[in-house]
Amino acid sequence: MEKLIEKYYRPRLPHIWCPGCGNGIVTSSIIKAIDKLGLDQDKTVIVSGIGCSSRASGYLNFDTVHSLHGRALPVATGIKLADPELNVIVITGDGDGTAIGGNHFIHTARRNINLTVILFNNNIYGMTGGQYSPLTPTDSKATTAPYGTLERAFDIAELAKAAGATYVARGTAFHANMLVDVIAKGISHDGFSLIEAVTQCPIYFGRQNKKGDASTMLKTQRDHAVTVEAAKKLSPEQLEGKFKIGVLHQSEAPEYTKQYQGIIDRAQKGAK
Amino acid sequence: MAKVLLLQGNQACAEGAIAAGVTFFAGYPITPSTEIAEIMAKRLPEVGGKFIQMEDEIAGIGAIVGASLTGKKVLTATSGPGFSLKQEFIGYATIAEVPIVIANVQRVGPSTGQPTAPAQGDMMQARWGTHGDHPVIALTPASVPECFTLTIKAYELSEKYRMPVLLMLDEIIGHMREKIEIPDYDTIEKPVRKGPRVGPSEFKAYEPDSDGVPPMADFGTGYRYHVTGLVHDETGFPNGSAAATEKLLKRLHDKVERDIDKITMYEEYKLDDAEIAIVTYGGTARSAYAAIDMAREEGIKVGMFRLISVWPFPEKEIAQLAEKVKVIVVPELNYGQMVGEVKKAAEGKVPVKPMSKYDSEPISPKELLAFVKNL
Numbered sequence: 351m352e353k354l355i356e357k358y359y360r361p362r363l364p365h366i367w368c369p370g371c372g373n374g375i376v377t378s379s380i381i382k383a384i385d386k387l388g389l390d391q392d393k394t395v396i397v398s399g400i401g402c403s404s405r406a407s408g409y410l411n412f413d414t415v416h417s418l419h420g421r422a423l424p425v426a427t428g429i430k431l432a433d434p435e436l437n438v439i440v441i442t443g444d445g446d447g448t449a450i451g452g453n454h455f456i457h458t459a460r461r462n463i464n465l466t467v468i469l470f471n472n473n474i475y476g477m478t479g480g481q482y483s484p485l486t487p488t489d490s491k492a493t494t495a496p497y498g499t500l501e502r503a504f505d506i507a508e509l510a511k512a513a514g515a516t517y518v519a520r521g522t523a524f525h526a527n528m529l530v531d532v533i534a535k536g537i538s539h540d541g542f543s544l545i546e547a548v549t550q551c552p553i554y555f556g557r558q559n560k561k562g563d564a565s566t567m568l569k570t571q572r573d574h575a576v577t578v579e580a581a582k583k584l585s586p587e588q589l590e591g592k593f594k595i596g597v598l599h600q601s602e603a604p605e606y607t608k609q610y611q612g613i614i615d616r617a618q619k620g621a622k
Numbered sequence: 623m624a625k626v627l628l629l630q631g632n633q634a635c636a637e638g639a640i641a642a643g644v645t646f647f648a649g650y651p652i653t654p655s656t657e658i659a660e661i662m663a664k665r666l667p668e669v670g671g672k673f674i675q676m677e678d679e680i681a682g683i684g685a686i687v688g689a690s691l692t693g694k695k696v697l698t699a700t701s702g703p704g705f706s707l708k709q710e711f712i713g714y715a716t717i718a719e720v721p722i723v724i725a726n727v728q729r730v731g732p733s734t735g736q737p738t739a740p741a742q743g744d745m746m747q748a749r750w751g752t753h754g755d756h757p758v759i760a761l762t763p764a765s766v767p768e769c770f771t772l773t774i775k776a777y778e779l780s781e782k783y784r785m786p787v788l789l790m791l792d793e794i795i796g797h798m799r800e801k802i803e804i805p806d807y808d809t810i811e812k813p814v815r816k817g818p819r820v821g822p823s824e825f826k827a828y829e830p831d832s833d834g835v836p837p838m839a840d841f842g843t844g845y846r847y848h849v850t851g852l853v854h855d856e857t858g859f860p861n862g863s864a865a866a867t868e869k870l871l872k873r874l875h876d877k878v879e880r881d882i883d884k885i886t887m888y889e890e891y892k893l894d895d896a897e898i899a900i901v902t903y904g905g906t907a908r909s910a911y912a913a914i915d916m917a918r919e920e921g922i923k924v925g926m927f928r929l930i931s932v933w934p935f936p937e938k939e940i941a942q943l944a945e946k947v948k949v950i951v952v953p954e955l956n957y958g959q960m961v962g963e964v965k966k967a968a969e970g971k972v973p974v975k976p977m978s979k980y981d982s983e984p985i986s987p988k989e990l991l992a993f994v995k996n997l
Binding site: 616 | 645646648667674677678681682683687688692696710714842844845849850852859
């Protein structure tokens, strides 16, 4: 059997990520999900923004776009609407996807266009050296918050759901097999899918906030993540300080590009 | 079948896009360009195309960049504040060499300015609005029929040179109604994008032909290439070396500069024996025709050099003009923008007089005549 790395990665390794970074695990989870589903490699497009996670597009052997900071979703929307046969997967980060790209995020979710977004959440701007993002926990240290952050972090899964996303899931770099599973389900879902992938940044987030090395941060993911099923049996007190992983929300709604085909059919009938 | 219609400039622009084979529009409503979006929303599904109103101006141009990568001809339209917001993606489409067309129907600025009033104040933003060194192609129609033909031309240039082309209308031209004869769209030659001549295994996404332009593969056809706004080499992958940076920036400029004579478009009106040359463009040119006719009746030898392509600027032609006439007048609806380019090209051989108007009203033929008589 052809190795995944030979089939799906371009011969451009080593990557630029720091030692201990979780982005490689998340990227390989995307590849395993694509492989599991047997997607046509020639009909699958990966679009990213700007930031550490967004560099992943350049390593993967598909048609790939490394777009502008925050703008992966509009570019992906254009690709998907122009050619709905393509599978369009978006790779973004917490800063790219929820700060500068926040408006695009909520509106793309609202439209329920069939894109699968994997948001690598490392709680920090890594590429620029450790500034706080909308997903940095309150009272964290960052190079732009030397006295601690004041702002509250988004719960990006709740935000996506409220904005109209029809599939919302969360996984972690530690629970890599489960991450493959929730990404595969997201790709299979006919509508806007968001998968928040919690990943560790030991260099720019961990070091400033005394979170330990990469393996310690992975163990923290293990110890604080609770599966959706297990969470049902726990009280709010027991869930304090924990976060849920698994499929958090799934619903049915008309998919945008299919609805648009209906517009074309109506317009062409009217024109004739 | 050809038909004769009474259309607005914005309508003619939208119809020109349909005639050129555009099948994708994404945009955001903004005065005075909104009619282009409204018409595309109705017309595109009729021809099997797609229209989407995005959440903001940035998303509008982002979506057309994406759609263009799948091989579609694409359009967005905007004005003033929206044109400012689109600058980042104009730079992206320039370095990543993605063909797109942007119609900018100019209004008074800066900022919200005067949304319903005409201006020509974005001419320098068209040239330098996006950061960094980059080539630009920008066209300025001066009539409703020209909105139609120049829109088609914009696609020819955009596809040929793989870059953004700016259609710089102004509110006068965008909202003016005029007779236009529209040919049967089937008789119009659709601009064609140059595709790869080799298979995926030999394909280098940014390896140029001898014309400096790399063939472009459509997404989804098996070429699996990378598109980035980072400096890249002929493989399309990021390359941070000084050599790759210089090579890419030089090629992006060269592919346009080597063809400047083919790209340059202008009209000469009663210029043969002229002692005074009016150099202008767009809506202001309309008043210049009338002012010249009135001046000629009074025996004043004045003519017009009308810029149709404003960028790249026709330096050579203006330099020749400066050899022929005694004075050049540059009327424009701004504080003085293209006049600087005219001065640069004239190299002091002849006085170059700005006639700037920035009070939200067009320059009337009488005003221009009076200016010419007072020289």
